[in-house]
Amino acid sequence: MNAAGQLDATFAALADPTRRAILARLAAGEASVTELARPFAMSQPGISKHLKVLENAGLISSGREAQRRPRRLIAKPLGDASAWLEEFRRFWEQSFQRLDSLLEEMKAQEKTKARRRKKGKPR
Amino acid sequence: MKNTGTLQVTMPTDTEIVLTRVFDAPRQMVYDAFSKPELLKRWFGPHGWSLVTCEVDHRVGGGFRFVLEGPNGQRMGMRGVYRELQPPTRSVHVESYDEYPGESIVTSVLTEEIERTTLTVTIAYPSREVRDMVAGSGMEHGAAESYDRLAELLTAEKVTA
Numbered sequence: 001m002n003a004a005g006q007l008d009a010t011f012a013a014l015a016d017p018t019r020r021a022i023l024a025r026l027a028a029g030e031a032s033v034t035e036l037a038r039p040f041a042m043s044q045p046g047i048s049k050h051l052k053v054l055e056n057a058g059l060i061s062s063g064r065e066a067q068r069r070p071r072r073l074i075a076k077p078l079g080d081a082s083a084w085l086e087e088f089r090r091f092w093e094q095s096f097q098r099l100d101s102l103l104e105e106m107k108a109q110e111k112t113k114a115r116r117r118k119k120g121k122p123r
Numbered sequence: 124m125k126n127t128g129t130l131q132v133t134m135p136t137d138t139e140i141v142l143t144r145v146f147d148a149p150r151q152m153v154y155d156a157f158s159k160p161e162l163l164k165r166w167f168g169p170h171g172w173s174l175v176t177c178e179v180d181h182r183v184g185g186g187f188r189f190v191l192e193g194p195n196g197q198r199m200g201m202r203g204v205y206r207e208l209q210p211p212t213r214s215v216h217v218e219s220y221d222e223y224p225g226e227s228i229v230t231s232v233l234t235e236e237i238e239r240t241t242l243t244v245t246i247a248y249p250s251r252e253v254r255d256m257v258a259g260s261g262m263e264h265g266a267a268e269s270y271d272r273l274a275e276l277l278t279a280e281k282v283t284a
Binding site: 088089090091092093094095096098099100101102103104106107110 | 130142148153156162165169
């Protein structure tokens with residue numbers, strides 16, 4: 001998957017609250033399907049469907065241990081998505097901070113101009 | 124210098140992102156800063172970036188072309204076409220980035236109260252998929268709550284990473 005496709009898959013997978021909760025749970029450590037299903041009012045097949053989406057998006061992997069096959073979080077794509085969001089916010093936060101300074105300068109100039117207009121009488 | 128407002132980012136619907144920010148200046152001044160190239164060049168872009176190309180044809184049907192250059196010489200280009208202009212209260216333009224597919228409709232509204240201006244920018248994407256790709260997770264209900272949860276999740280993820 002290319003970078004844009006990966007980001008797309010990550011955000012699509014994150015669009016569901018159950019899947020976000022599953023990821024939050026896995027962030028605390030690996031867990032089996034049964035363990036993951038427990039907090040949700042959902043059948044095991046229902047949970048398995050969500051796990052499939054997360055796996056296809058490359059956000060989780062499943063272990064080899066025969067019965068339990070614990071799911072694990074793959075950190076990188078989520079980190080990339082988080083970095084993207086931070087980038088977006090950073091872009092505007094920093095731009096607007098620069099704009100604050102510019103506006104202060106513009107206001108100071110206006111004041112000076114207004115003072116000059118008061119003082120200097122037109123000929 | 125003076126940081127009057129905090130930037131708020133919300134996702135009120137499936138296809139929109141809304142930025143809200145308060146500036147300690149009258150509305151006309153803020154509007155000018157968004158529409159005049161000589162002023163845009165002084166603030167548009169994060170620290171270390173500069174607007175090396177800034178062409179603005181500020182009328183309906185006219186447009187703009189921006190190219191930002193980063194500290195390592197990396198470039199980011201964007202362009203837009205103005206659809207609606209009501210200085211100093213409102214403007215609507217269609218925007219696209221060189222590096223990303225798709226267009227978004229950007230509506231900016233400025234309200235003034237006691238020499239302070241509130242800017243609300245609504246960025247509307249053609250579909251939820253595009254919006255999600257550009258800037259955030261899908262927020263099917265209670266944007267703020269979901270956003271918090273995502274932030275929490277992403278923070279939790281960072282700790283383990």
